[in-house]
Amino acid sequence: MRHLPARTTRRRVVGSLAAALLCAAGLAAPAAARDTAGRTAAGPSPTHPAEGGRAATAPVAPGPATKVPDGLALTPPMGFNNWNSTHCRAEFDEAMVKGIADLFVEKGLKEAGYQYVNLDDCWALPERDANGKLVPDPVRFPGGIKAVADYVHAKGLKLGIYTSAGTKTCNSAGFPGALGHERSDARQFADWGVDYLKYDNCNNQGVDARQRYTAMRDALEATGRPIVYSICEWGENKPWEWAADVGHLWRTTGDISDSWGSMLSIMKRNLPLAPYAGPGRWNDPDMLEVGNGGMTDTEYRTHFSLWSIMAAPLLIGSDLRKASPRTFEILGNEEVIAVDQDPLGRQGSVVSSEGGRWVVAKQMKDGSRAVALFNETGSAQSVATTAKAVGLPGADAYTLRDLWQHKSYHTAGRIAATVPAHGTVLLRVSADDKWSHHPPATELALKGGLFVEAGTSAKVTSEVTNLGRTAAQRVTVALGAPAGWAVRATSPSTAAALPTGRTLATTWTVTAPAGTRPGAYDLALKATYRSPQGARAEKELPLTAQVVLAPPAGTSSLGDLPWLSATNGWGPVERDTSNGDSGAGDGRPITIGGTVYAKGLGVHAESTVEYYTGGACEKVTAQVGVDDETIVKGTVAFEIWADGRKAASTGVLTNAMPAQELSADVSGAQTVRLVATDGGDGIDSDHGDWAQASLSC
Template sequence: MHRTLSLLVGSCLLASLLQATDAAGGETPPMGWNSYNKFGLGVHGFLVRETVDGAKRYKLDEAGYKYIVMDDGWPERELAADGRLVPDPNRFPEGIKPLTDYVKSQGFELGIYSSPNKRTCGDWPGSLGNEELHAQQFAEWGVKFVKYDYCPTRNDEQETGREEIIRRYRVFTEALNKVDPEMVHAICEKGWAGSLSRRQRKATNGTVTAEQRHAAFAWAPELGTMWRTTGDIKANWKRIMQILDMQEGLEELAGPGAFNNPDMLEVGNGNLTRAENRAHFSLWCILNSPLILGNDLRNIPDDVVEIITNKEVIALNQDVLCKQGKIGYSRDGVQVWVKPLKNGDTGVLILNRNDEPVDFTFNFADASLEVNAYIVRDLWAKKTLGTINQSLKLEIASHDVKVYRLGIP
């Protein structure tokens, strides 16, 4: 009888989880891949085709991944005489439109890169002064995602003011809306308008409060689908934790169709351990972040495939309520993150930031959860634990997570 009840409870919880995934539509965080983390400025057409083939082979489309984004380095070094961007004929001999058609034929959408400066961060031409023309080019090519990267250092514009930075993004948003209102606009401004860039903070020796961080990005939801909240990520645990800490104060900015972006995923890159890869991916899911992979999709290790295609964890990210998770409480290097879900369930992530395993008791009341008993499903073990009263005793490996979906009995 207990086993029958447990199976029934588990199947009901799993059904609600999968329903959240199916209902995602266009209002939930974008999912896809970007070339920069793994390939830097070396993107080319053949790489994009091979990446699409790999994404299809590993069934990433079935897990929800949609966009294949080319980062900086795809055009020729100078604009055409009429101001148009010209694909580098050596890197993209077929141009962009046939590449877009191939990406679409495999069930994905092509994304592209430009900048609200005269030059991009890698010193290719940007879109400043040609916003409508370039937006029209992107639409004609069938592009569905634009990463728009503010590059003040390359252009000696470190002193450009907040209003001018926001004005440039507004102009491009309006240009995109004229040609394709559904195109993803990925703002990559990294806090310059709010004086939060690393260079700006170093100059003033200033720390950043949660309130200052919120104010710095309060303009972004009106203009973008997603907006970068930090400088570049790196494939090491220390940097991932630094970026995690920089999300405090941003929670209320996120909602359907608008998302804080703590940068692309490094899962599968560098020397991250399996636990760190799992924790990194889970944290971006609980943060309601866009899930933009940054690894080599042509040859993905089995353990990385298992992580990036876990539909139950992804469902936390793609839940249609689009609430960003918050820290419920912290104790002795362990953080408990809580994310409300549309059907009344709650996503919970417990992170061990320590360099050694810990025994930890997760007390529901400490996380301000509303009831004393929950149906608990372990999303990495893919197992329903049954109805748990008040607390859950855990052993968590170093730099690892436990992720649960809690349902009211």
């Protein structure tokens, strides 16, 4: 599924003559024709679900019969695809593809399991030759595709290619698609030495999806060459229900973009489909964005962790020639990759998700469980479960391996961590007799948000809790802060022993120097202790302190106040204009039901904007609705949160409805969050407005 910016949004009527004409003209068709700047005329607008709480655990129909074995994709495919980093730009060429293959070998990615180097759209000329054959672009690929395949194969790797199950591909230039040419194109791919085909969904002329995708399956099989077959019809026809005997993997969602909101929404859509996945038949939530720059390293680790626990294909979407050491570190984590590549082939399932605190567990072939503790929210949260809840048998204690820290502990049964905002702790937990070789696991926590007004002391409480079967001994805790800050413990920060389930609580005063500029500052809570056998253990919790300004007295427009954080599903949150398109400052006057508002916030679901209120404010009021720039569908629900409490909410609003007043009592709250969800039906240009949003203090 592909979505366009507000000015060009229209419902997809894939297969219509109008769609074909639009694509040929280089305009944005409902199937979202791509150009050299991205998947649509202004890049991909994300597609989101709104599955809060436990929605993601809703029952799912049993999966399809096991795929007829052909020995392909017995674990999720791993490799590279150029689209997310290059789109159709000139830098996508033979040199790039060979360079990626070289780096797979040089950087150890091949050894870690990555094997496919895949070409996306724009590799061909816009017209077939006189014999109806596809012609590689001689500028991009002067040696042809076979020469590239030979180079990749010589590295012990495999080559993938792209086309569409329509008359044209998805790019606005209109490269030839394979509809009606399946046998000929498949033969060319096989003759070139192609090992993987991504088969898109644009310009399909209304032909039934099963028919189109089955035709290419038969054509590929007729070549006699083993080719992994990736069905990319964006989940429109629920391929998980019928494609297990057609392809090896199928897209479950629209295109991903390099943003937190896009990644999060795609995860929520893909998670409930766990029963359909297995060896040779994988749910595909789209390619990785790790390293492309739109998310933080913490968010990229979450992205990689969640794709791995969902047994998703791991197709690198960043240009590795420009990648940072941190990107290679994330993509090359073999302990995390082992979760994705486990031969049992189970996709992780949701154990709980209340309040944005997610527990996802995956059964592994050796009987252990991979467990992701994921914090969707914008502040550190304790995320917890138990060995029993994730399906492990009863035992005296369990070995708990932290796959990002590469450290092992033991637990009496509780699995818990305080997880930073947008972070994930990925664990592998097993019931074995080796648990006693490891020190007890502990959970570090900081109670209450750390908000500091410059020159004024803030009080916080740290906690170190022993989760292990044996006591933690010689426990010491320290709170680190930036240079020049004053940090002082006002209660004991050591304990001779901490028995199972007991907590060392320490109160602290934290003072930022007068004149410290508002913003986020890094702190760290660190605990050291020993096991009864004398083994030393160390745990560290990265934290963020916000230096804030006291909220102004009286009533203020929220569009005029600084926020603590803002996430948005498409482009940035805009002040006093609509969400507009993908860039900052490209919004238009806020307009709901024909009424124009001078002040407010323009957002795109899923969106969260958080403000510091410091316990000094009483009320938030706004006129909310779907902006008139959403000309087709648009469904948004609005919520106001006071700390961890939902203080007010609307039902689902559409672009056919006038603005509704939404107000909430936020008395005593340290923070207020304005949340816009997609109303539960996925994103289709869900541009929402917080018109005349005000805060009274």
